[in-house]
Amino acid sequence: MEFQVSKQTMENKSQIKEFIISGNIDLAIQVAAAVNFNIDELFREILNSICTPLLSLGSASLRGKIEHWLDYRTLSCSSKSLTKLDVSSNTALTNLYCYNNQLTNLDVSNNTALTILHCYYNQLTGLGLSSNTALTELYCYYNQLITLDVSSNTALTELDCSYNQLTTLAVSSNTALTELDCSCNKLTALDFSNNKALKHLRCHDNQLTTLDVSNNTALTQLWCNNNQLTTLKSGNNPNLKFIDCRGNYFTDLEKVKIQAQAPNCRIKWR
Numbered sequence: 001m002e003f004q005v006s007k008q009t010m011e012n013k014s015q016i017k018e019f020i021i022s023g024n025i026d027l028a029i030q031v032a033a034a035v036n037f038n039i040d041e042l043f044r045e046i047l048n049s050i051c052t053p054l055l056s057l058g059s060a061s062l063r064g065k066i067e068h069w070l071d072y073r074t075l076s077c078s079s080k081s082l083t084k085l086d087v088s089s090n091t092a093l094t095n096l097y098c099y100n101n102q103l104t105n106l107d108v109s110n111n112t113a114l115t116i117l118h119c120y121y122n123q124l125t126g127l128g129l130s131s132n133t134a135l136t137e138l139y140c141y142y143n144q145l146i147t148l149d150v151s152s153n154t155a156l157t158e159l160d161c162s163y164n165q166l167t168t169l170a171v172s173s174n175t176a177l178t179e180l181d182c183s184c185n186k187l188t189a190l191d192f193s194n195n196k197a198l199k200h201l202r203c204h205d206n207q208l209t210t211l212d213v214s215n216n217t218a219l220t221q222l223w224c225n226n227n228q229l230t231t232l233k234s235g236n237n238p239n240l241k242f243i244d245c246r247g248n249y250f251t252d253l254e255k256v257k258i259q260a261q262a263p264n265c266r267i268k269w270r
Contacts, residue, residue, distance in 0.1 A: 017042060077101070078118075087111060098122070099139070108132060119143070120160070129153055140164070141181070150174060161185070162202065171195060182206070183223065192216055203227070204244065213237075225268070230254065234261045244268045 020028045020043060032039035074095040075087065082101040087093060088110045096114060098106070100121040108114055109131045116137045119127070124143040129135060130152045137158045138150070145164040150156060151173045158179040161169070166185040171177060172194045179200050182190070187206040192198060193215045200221050201213065208227040213219055214235030222240065224232065226247035231254060234240055240262050246269060250258070259267060 013037070013042065073113075094134075115155075136176075157197075178218075224248070232258050234258065234265075236261060238264070240265045242266050242268075246270055 016028050016031055016037060016039065020039075029039060031037075032042075073092055074097075075090065075093060076097040077085065078097050079100040082098065082103060085098055085101075085103060085106060087096065088107060091110055092113055093111045094113050095116040096108070096111070097116075097118045099118045103119070103122040103124060106119055106122075106124055106127060108117065109128060112131050113134060114132045115134050117132070117135060118137075118139045120139045120141045120143065122143050124140065124145060127140060127143075127145060127148060129138070129150060133152055134155055135153045136155050138153070138156060139158075139160045140148070141160045141162040141164070143164055145161065145166060148161055148164070148166055148169060150159065151170060154173050155176060156174045157176050159171070159174070159177060160179075160181040162181045162183040162185070164185055166182070166187060169182050169185070169187055169190065171180065172191060175194050176197060177195050178197050180195070180198060181202040183202045184205045187203070187208060190203060190208065190211065192201070192213055196215060197218055198213075198216045199218050201216070201219060202223040203211070204223045204225045204227065206227050208224070208229055210231045211224055211227075211229055212233040213222060214233045214237075217235070217237050218239060219234075219237060220239050221242045222234075223244045225244040229245070229248040230250065232243075232245065232250070234243070241264070243258075243262065243265055245255075245258070245267055250269075255269065259265075
């Protein structure tokens with residue numbers, strides 16, 4: 001069906017840009033041709049705005065370049081002072097690196113193939129990840145997150161959500177986790193009983209009063225310093241080699257118990 005559009009609309013650069021971003025390639029080319037508009041330059045501008053060089057897309061036709069971009073699997077736009085980022089059309093995206101910007105919002109609900117997301121050093125106050133069930137690596141530290149729901153992200157192996165404002169964090173569904181850093185938040189309790197693959201755990205600088213890692217038999221290193229801990233259960237874990245216990249409220253008797261549970265472990269008390 002032929003698309004009828006007013007002269008005013010055809011001359012509107014943002015209209016053509018919207019057609020490109022939404023994947024309406026034929027329509028974008030048709031409208032641009034009607035007003036003798038240089039669509040190549042507009043596409044270059046779009047790619048530059050998200051830090052994807054046009055040259056990296058090869059010598060294909062404009063149509064091929066746009067289709068390739070829409071099918072782009074890795075997007076790196078870090079350290080570009082970005083305040084907005086729209087990746088809703090990039091449904092094939094698997095790796096997104098947008099760290100060290102000024103983003104306050106990031107919508108990845110359409111990016112269901114996403115496996116790696118690095119969005120640290122931004123100003124995000126929320127991050128919805130319920131659609132990103134393939135996610136294996138999430139680095140969202142140094143933001144302003146108050147809540148973080150990773151219950152749908154059961155494939156996660158690495159999670160760093162440190163330096164936010166989290167008061168709760170549930171990781172019972174994330175049984176594949178091997179690396180977790182939730183330090184420097186406002187957490188008062190954590191349950192790691194289901195995270196048996198966990199190797200490195202950083203939960204320091206929170207408000208924890210008790211910590212039980214007795215089920216985490218793969219754990220080799222634990223940083224739980226600068227909390228309000230009075231008890232720590234590590235179990236008889238032969239793999240545990242290091243614990244940082246500084247800045248807590250352990251009694252001398254409790255310290256003896258902790259050391260007895262991990263006789264081959266180096267423990268920092270001060």
